[in-house]
Structure formats: C-alpha cells, structure tokens
Amino acid sequence: MLSELWSDIRYRARALFRRAEVERELDQEMEFHLQREAERHARAGLSPQEARWKAQAEFGGVDQMKEESRDGWGLALIDGAMQDLRYAIRSLRRSPGFTGAVVLTLGLGIGANVAMFGVVDRLLFRPPPFLHDAGRVNRVYLTYSYRGKDYTNSSIEYTRYLDLARWTHSFSSVAAFDQRTMAVGSGTDAREVGVQSVSASYFGLFDVTPELGRFFQSSEDTVPVGAAVAVISDAYWRTSLGARPDVLGLPLQVGSASYTIIGVAPRGFVGVPGDEAPAVFIPITTFAAGAGIGAADDWFTRYHWSWMQMLARRKPGVTVSQASADLTEAYLRSWNTELALEPGGQPAAVGRPRGLAAPVLEERGPNQTTVAKVAAWTSGVAFIVLLIACANVANLLLARALRRRREIALRLALGVSRRRLITQLLTETLLLGGIGAVAGLLLSQWVGAVVRTLFLPPGAASASLLDPRTLAFAAGAAIVAGGLTGLAPIFQARHPDLVGALKAGAREGTYRHSRTRTLLLLTQGALSLVLLVGAGLFVKSLRRVEALRLGYDVDPLLYVDTRYRGTRLSADQRTALMLRLQQAAQALPGIEVASRAVTVPFSTEEMQGLFVPGIDSVDRLGRFTLQMASAEYFQAMGTRIVRGRGIATADRAGTPGVILVSESMAHALWPNQDPLGKCIKVGADTAPCSTVIGVTEDIRQSSLSEKEGGQYYLALDQMTGQNQGLYIRARGDAASQRDVVRRALQPLMPGAAYVTVTPMREIIDPNLKSWRLGATMFLVFGGLALVLAAIGLYSVIAYDVAQRTHELGVRIALGARLADVLRLVVGDGVRFAVIGVGAGGVIALLAGRWIEPLLFEVSANDPVIYGTVAAVLLAVAALASMVPALRAAKVNPSTALRGE
Numbered sequence: 001m002l003s004e005l006w007s008d009i010r011y012r013a014r015a016l017f018r019r020a021e022v023e024r025e026l027d028q029e030m031e032f033h034l035q036r037e038a039e040r041h042a043r044a045g046l047s048p049q050e051a052r053w054k055a056q057a058e059f060g061g062v063d064q065m066k067e068e069s070r071d072g073w074g075l076a077l078i079d080g081a082m083q084d085l086r087y088a089i090r091s092l093r094r095s096p097g098f099t100g101a102v103v104l105t106l107g108l109g110i111g112a113n114v115a116m117f118g119v120v121d122r123l124l125f126r127p128p129p130f131l132h133d134a135g136r137v138n139r140v141y142l143t144y145s146y147r148g149k150d151y152t153n154s155s156i157e158y159t160r161y162l163d164l165a166r167w168t169h170s171f172s173s174v175a176a177f178d179q180r181t182m183a184v185g186s187g188t189d190a191r192e193v194g195v196q197s198v199s200a201s202y203f204g205l206f207d208v209t210p211e212l213g214r215f216f217q218s219s220e221d222t223v224p225v226g227a228a229v230a231v232i233s234d235a236y237w238r239t240s241l242g243a244r245p246d247v248l249g250l251p252l253q254v255g256s257a258s259y260t261i262i263g264v265a266p267r268g269f270v271g272v273p274g275d276e277a278p279a280v281f282i283p284i285t286t287f288a289a290g291a292g293i294g295a296a297d298d299w300f301t302r303y304h305w306s307w308m309q310m311l312a313r314r315k316p317g318v319t320v321s322q323a324s325a326d327l328t329e330a331y332l333r334s335w336n337t338e339l340a341l342e343p344g345g346q347p348a349a350v351g352r353p354r355g356l357a358a359p360v361l362e363e364r365g366p367n368q369t370t371v372a373k374v375a376a377w378t379s380g381v382a383f384i385v386l387l388i389a390c391a392n393v394a395n396l397l398l399a400r401a402l403r404r405r406r407e408i409a410l411r412l413a414l415g416v417s418r419r420r421l422i423t424q425l426l427t428e429t430l431l432l433g434g435i436g437a438v439a440g441l442l443l444s445q446w447v448g449a450v451v452r453t454l455f456l457p458p459g460a461a462s463a464s465l466l467d468p469r470t471l472a473f474a475a476g477a478a479i480v481a482g483g484l485t486g487l488a489p490i491f492q493a494r495h496p497d498l499v500g501a502l503k504a505g506a507r508e509g510t511y512r513h514s515r516t517r518t519l520l521l522l523t524q525g526a527l528s529l530v531l532l533v534g535a536g537l538f539v540k541s542l543r544r545v546e547a548l549r550l551g552y553d554v555d556p557l558l559y560v561d562t563r564y565r566g567t568r569l570s571a572d573q574r575t576a577l578m579l580r581l582q583q584a585a586q587a588l589p590g591i592e593v594a595s596r597a598v599t600v601p602f603s604t605e606e607m608q609g610l611f612v613p614g615i616d617s618v619d620r621l622g623r624f625t626l627q628m629a630s631a632e633y634f635q636a637m638g639t640r641i642v643r644g645r646g647i648a649t650a651d652r653a654g655t656p657g658v659i660l661v662s663e664s665m666a667h668a669l670w671p672n673q674d675p676l677g678k679c680i681k682v683g684a685d686t687a688p689c690s691t692v693i694g695v696t697e698d699i700r701q702s703s704l705s706e707k708e709g710g711q712y713y714l715a716l717d718q719m720t721g722q723n724q725g726l727y728i729r730a731r732g733d734a735a736s737q738r739d740v741v742r743r744a745l746q747p748l749m750p751g752a753a754y755v756t757v758t759p760m761r762e763i764i765d766p767n768l769k770s771w772r773l774g775a776t777m778f779l780v781f782g783g784l785a786l787v788l789a790a791i792g793l794y795s796v797i798a799y800d801v802a803q804r805t806h807e808l809g810v811r812i813a814l815g816a817r818l819a820d821v822l823r824l825v826v827g828d829g830v831r832f833a834v835i836g837v838g839a840g841g842v843i844a845l846l847a848g849r850w851i852e853p854l855l856f857e858v859s860a861n862d863p864v865i866y867g868t869v870a871a872v873l874l875a876v877a878a879l880a881s882m883v884p885a886l887r888a889a890k891v892n893p894s895t896a897l898r899g900e
Helices: 002-017 019-043 048-059 062-073 076-093 096-125 158-167 200-205 234-239 284-291 320-341 370-403 405-413 418-455 468-494 498-504 515-546 571-586 633-637 663-669 734-748 760-803 805-813 818-854 863-889 893-899
Strands: 137-146 149-153 171-184 191-198 229-232 251-254 257-264 278-283 306-314 354-359 557-563 591-597 624-629 641-644 658-662 679-682 690-696 710-715 725-730 754-759
Touching: 019 048, 076 096, 076 418, 096 370, 096 418, 096 468, 096 760, 137 320, 158 171, 158 284, 158 306, 158 320, 171 200, 171 251, 171 278, 171 284, 191 200, 191 284, 200 306, 229 251, 234 278, 251 278, 257 284, 278 284, 284 306, 306 320, 320 354, 370 418, 370 468, 370 515, 370 760, 370 818, 418 468, 418 760, 515 760, 515 818, 515 863, 557 571, 557 734, 557 760, 571 591, 571 725, 571 734, 591 633, 624 633, 633 725, 658 663, 658 679, 663 690, 663 710, 690 710, 725 734, 734 754, 734 760, 754 760, 760 818, 760 863, 818 863
Parallel strands: 191 278, 229 257, 624 710, 658 690
Antiparallel strands: 137 149, 137 306, 137 354, 171 191, 171 306, 229 278, 251 257, 557 725, 557 754, 591 624, 591 725, 641 690, 658 710, 679 690
C-alpha cells in the first residue's frame, strides 16, 4: 500500500517538474498501443495502411486519450493557474506605468506593515531565542496592596525566590536572573556592557550548549558566596577577545572583582534580554555577595533587597491559573515568614499578597509600558495605511477594468466562462500583491531599521529579510492586499453589459459615475483624517509634555556618577573625594555651579519613615521621596524656593537638623497652616526634630503624567556615609560640556575608579519616548495616507474628466466659462472630501476614548485639531482636483465633438 502511494507521488512529481519527459513517454506509450493493434489487423490480412486506419478507429481520439491521461496526473488546476499567471504577466508588461504605480503603492503599504510587525513581534510575540517550550515558561510577578492601592512587580528578593521555589509544586524548574550595566575588562580595554547574573538553573530553560567550555553548575552558585566564574557571550568573545581559542581559564574583571572564564555561550544566545544583549553571565550569588547595593551578610536570609527576577517552567498539564494560585499560596506563606522575622509590617489580611504566572515577555505582562501600547496602535495605523493603499489600487484596477470592458465582453461572448475570467483577474491582482510584497520587504529593511531603533532597546535582535515569520507575514499581507484590491474589478466583471460594451466600439460609451470608485475614494479620505487626527493629538501631547515644568531645569544640567571598581575608600574618604570633584567642576570655564546630591529624578529615589507631632500616620497622607543635597543644590537644579530659605553651608554636622518640603507635602501635612518652623522626625519617632526652613516648588520625580505625593530635602553635610553624585550646571547646552567635565574629573579618581558624565536630558528623554513615538509614527503614516488619498482623488477626477470630454466640450461650446468648468470639476473633488471628512470625524471620535490614555493633557476630541486636519484635507482635495480641472478647461469644443 505504502509503496503504491509512494510510486504515485513520485509519478505526479515527475509530471509536474519534468513535463517534457513525461509527455514523450506518453507519446511513446500511445504509439506502442497503436502499433500493436495495427500489427494484429495486418496479421488478419489487411494492408499496413488499412490496419493502421482500423487501429486508430478502434483506439479512439489520440488527443482525447492524452487529455484523459493528463487528467490522471491531477495537474489540471496547476496548468490552469500557470496559464492565468502567464496571461497576467503579459497583461502587466503591456502597462508598465500602471504596474509600477500599483507595485509602489502596495509596496509602501505592505512595507510599513512588515516593519511594524518586526517591532510588535519582538515586543509581544516572539519568545527569547532558544527558550525551550516557551509556552510553559512564565515570568513571576508579585502583587500586594498598600494604602488601598495594588502594586505589581517582577522584582523580588533572593530570599523570596528561595521561598517560592521551595513552597510551590506547579513548576518543574525555576531560575533567577538580573541584568545591569557594569564595567568589564581592565585598563584601556574596560567598557560598560550588559552583565547578567543568573542562577545555575537558568541555562536549563534554554536549548543551548556552550560553544566552548561549560556553563556554571549549582555547586558554583551557592550562598553566602558563589564561585568567581563567568560565561561570556559569543559576540563579546569575538569582538573584544578576538575569538581566542585559549580563552577558557583567562581572568576577566567584571565590576570590582576578577572572574575566571569557563565557557562561551552559543552565537545568538542572550537569555531573557534586557535593555541590551548581555556580554557576560556570572553566578547570581557571586554578584549578590559582592554587589554592595543593599547587600549585607544576611542578603540571602532577609527580605529587604528586591533586585532580581524569577522564571518558572510549569509542569505538563499545569495551567497558568493553577500556577498563579500555587504562587499565591507560597507568597502568603513567605509573607508571614517575613512578618515573623521582621515584625511591624502589614498583616497578610491587609497586604493581600498574590502571585501571578505571566508571559516571559515583559511587555505582555501586567506592567506593559506605554511604548508597547503605542507600538500596538502604530501597527493598527500601518494597517490603515495598507487599507488606503488597497483602496487606491482598487480604484486604479477598476478604472483599468472599465477601459477593458469591451475586451472582457468579447472574451465572454467567445465562450470564456465567468469563473475563468474572475480567476484570471484575481491571479493578476495576487501577482501585483506578490510583487508589492517583495518591494515592501525590501523597503521594510530600510524603514524597519529606523522603526526598530525608535521602539526597541539598543542591541535588540532584529529579524532578517529571510526570517520565516516575517516572510509569512509579508505573504499574508500580499494575499490580503491582492484579495481586497481585486474585489472591485471582479465585482464589475460578474455582470457585464455585453451588448452595450460590444456596440460601443472604439467609443467607450457615455459617462457613468462609478459608485464603487466613489466609495473607495471616500474610504481613503475618512481613514486619512483618522490618522492625521491621531498625529495632531500626539504632536500636541508632545509639545505639552516638553513644555511641562518639572521643578528643575534639564538642558543646562550634567550628572556625574562615580564608579569605584574595587577601590576601597572609607565614608570620610568618599566625602572628601566628592568635595574635590565638586570644587574642580566649579572651577571649569562654562560651568556655573556644582552640587552634591544622593538621588536622581527618573533614575533613583529614596524614602524613609517620617514622624510628625500631632499626625498619627504620615504614610496615610502621601508618598514622600527624600533628597539629600549640599547647599548649592537648588541653584544648580533651578528648583525654586517659594518660602523660607534653602540649605546653607552652615548646615553641617553638629548643627540643628534642617529640612525643606515641597508645596504639596506642606499642604498634605499642615493644611491651612504655616509649615515654617514645624518639626519632622526622619527615620524613627525617637529621632531629633528637623526643622522646616523652607518650602520648594513640586518636582516630577518618577512620572511625567502623574502628580506625585511630594518631596523633602535634608542637608547632605548633616548626614554620614551617603553615596553621592554630582550635579553640574553649565552655561548653555550641557551636552557640549560632557567630555570637558569628564577629562577634568577623571584624573582625580583613585586607582581603577572612574566617573561617568550624563546630560540630564538623556535621563529625562526616555520618559518622553511614547509621545515622541506616537507623534513621529502617526505623522509619517498620516502623511503617507494623505499622499495616497490625494493620488486616489486625482486619479478618480482625471478619469471622470477623460470620460466627460464630450459633455465638457458641449458645455464650453454653449458658453461655459473657465471658472464654471473649474468650479464643476473641483467641486466634485471637494464634495468627495467633505463626505470623507465627515465619516472620518465620526470614526475618530469613536476611537478617541481608546487613545486618550496615551495622550498628555490633551482631549481626544480637541476641536482645534479636528478643524485643522479637516482644513488640510479639503485644501489637498482642492489641489488634487485642480490639475484635471485645468485640463478640462482647456478642452477644444470642436475637437471633443468631432472625436465623438
């Protein structure tokens, strides 16, 4: 049975790919049977010629027998498709201008969608490379309630990770990981790259084997201190170490410690990627023990340092909801264990701890960023552009079909079936869609590089031109585009007027307005308005957020951070070093002032317990963040002091504690009271009073879109042991002073320590990313849609003018003036635009409620934006109609009438 099936498959394959050979075999077989029959009749006494004639008469029609044999090959459909394809190619080659316009239009629409697919696929769908059975791997999130609000975070403590691993039963394996930017290498070869600290079980989640050496083992990932071993990425091995074959066993400085290289990861392996592809993997316990950031000797037994993330692979048959319930039970048990170890926290009944098994991709989890939401919206926008392109192409195809209606009618009259005719038209549009998809793929490689730079983190892997998922999407887009564009001419061909078309002869008949073409044109106008309204909303949002007063200046500021890389300094020595750096910075030309401080807006923040006489719970009144700064801070930052005074150089150790509060904090703590002179105890109820000496304007500490609880400021010189950074205020643009400051301060750093200098604009700008992306992408796609709509309107009006040559000639002959003809033609175009604007306005108003959460202090129904966009569309419509209108006005009446 199987051998017969295999033989049949091989024969059909030969018939498809080696047609000439099989045809020769068929001819030989037919000739063989005819010859045998002729020989039989010759033996019966007939002459050879008579025997041949009689054999042919008995055998039947040879050609008919061949067709029956070919039908047995099962290739009739393929033959018909190939004939239709050859006909479509010949037809398109006869109209190169039309073909080029269609391919370019579809290429733009498909290319935009392929480019956006690469981004959305990377953000929301494509699992990390090599992840084994990705559908069963989850990122763990923990949720708790505080003051009536739920907080969900994927960052957990190592001790909590151990609790969850020990007390859950739904997972076959768990792993921990964290990624940071660290200095790797030594001397002049040192540079900051991504470093992942991972548990030994991490590599088991992936289908990978080391390119060289091995991964580290569980015995090298133990508390309190793991082994100083490292696995480097293939990219780092090749670019930084020259692909040395003897790399195993070499030392590699990572941060302040020296590690021994034990393996090279395979090419393309990035684990669960962060902001950039990791260059080095080290044991997570080794990193934690030497991190010095919240870590102490009890880092693996206490719950005070949330810094790592957890992955878990579900056992077969375990659902996501079952895994989440299991995590919740384990988290509740861990919560109570923490309360027993550290009393004073919220009881579980108030905190309501819950666990969640979420997708590995962070943008599909509960904390999806606005960038991913904008990417999803932009993908919808790209699809709208494709719809507009399809409507434009459908209009062109419909106009072409109207010009070919006599040819179509003649073919039908000669016996071509309507089904075959429709198949040929569909083949032509699918061919155009396929060529457009190829053009779109090529275009997406250029556009996609720009789009990926905008949306994806640096170093994120990008899909290649031959990526199977990208090719499948492009093929689907081509089929959708070809099918949509082919509907109009196919519908037109279903019920042709054969008699009228054949009688028309060379004259294509009287002018008839096409409702289908009008509908397509109105669709383009309506969708264009939707995109341009979206662009206007995002542009206005971007302008609003850029003009927002943050409570400090941005462009004149540089932030200097110190990286010690193993250089051991006491707290007093670090303070003295920061003072020297501050003095050196202030002495530089072009620098106004420098200040020491502890936290950085939109990067780090600090909070401590606050106690105010007469207030039962300060936490109940708001969330207040702390900044500790030197006397120059408010001058350097440009933060205004609205009442009282700022920190003075006299506010140092041994003097009464002072504190400044923001306006919102003063209002929350002492409504309708003078805050100056009030007492605040920081850290403990037994701490001495810090006296409020001033009130500052509110600042934006961690969010541009949400107003925060408030801030307070302590004199840094009254504190001890604080890690400090340096704010430097430059005259003019701070970015131009970046290298000058770094070169001046670096010689003051001891040993391997170094400074990093970052313009404040670079710290703030990522928080504007969603509005900037929305404005950019909506403008680009909206502009493209506007151009396509204008071309579509022009083509419709130009075709109508060509069809109405006789009518216009009669009008001019009867005394119509130039202005009358212009008004007639342009009026048609403007009427189309008005109807499209009205329909698009309704769609935009309905969609506004979904896009409004992505805007900044802008209503989705802003009448100014709607009015401006409508005016632009009407102006474009008038201009697009003007060219054919001028052509119509120049019609020579005698020529037009004689031609008819």
